Amino acid sequence: MGAPSHDTTPIARTDHQCQQCGRTIRPGEKYHRWDGLYDGTWQTTKTCAQCRHLQDDLWNVDERSEDFETGDEAYAWLGEVDWNDVVLRTGDLLWNLRRDGFRLQWADRVYPKSTP
Numbered sequence: 001m002g003a004p005s006h007d008t009t010p011i012a013r014t015d016h017q018c019q020q021c022g023r024t025i026r027p028g029e030k031y032h033r034w035d036g037l038y039d040g041t042w043q044t045t046k047t048c049a050q051c052r053h054l055q056d057d058l059w060n061v062d063e064r065s066e067d068f069e070t071g072d073e074a075y076a077w078l079g080e081v082d083w084n085d086v087v088l089r090t091g092d093l094l095w096n097l098r099r100d101g102f103r104l105q106w107a108d109r110v111y112p113k114s115t116p
């Protein structure tokens, strides 16, 4: 059995920082929030909508991480993705644009920014 955790998609009321790309999630934006017991303490991670879409897409092409505690499949940690390998495996050059979007904190975005 996995550690207790839950996922929510709240609307930001104050600024938050995306823990994947580092950009500021502004009030009114929807983001992904994960709360869970990890290593004996409660932890929270916040992910912006674009990074979450990217994680979803990576999941769908079997680019996944392993949960450190449970060994279960988990969403990829975007900073550790081997993008060249994803391009080679899928034959889809759009992954280069997605990677660049992530690195530029979605300033030059592939995925639409979430609207309030």
Ligand SMILES: [Zn+2]
Pocket: 018, 019, 020, 021, 022, 023, 047, 048, 049, 050, 051, 052
């Ligand atoms: Zn992000």
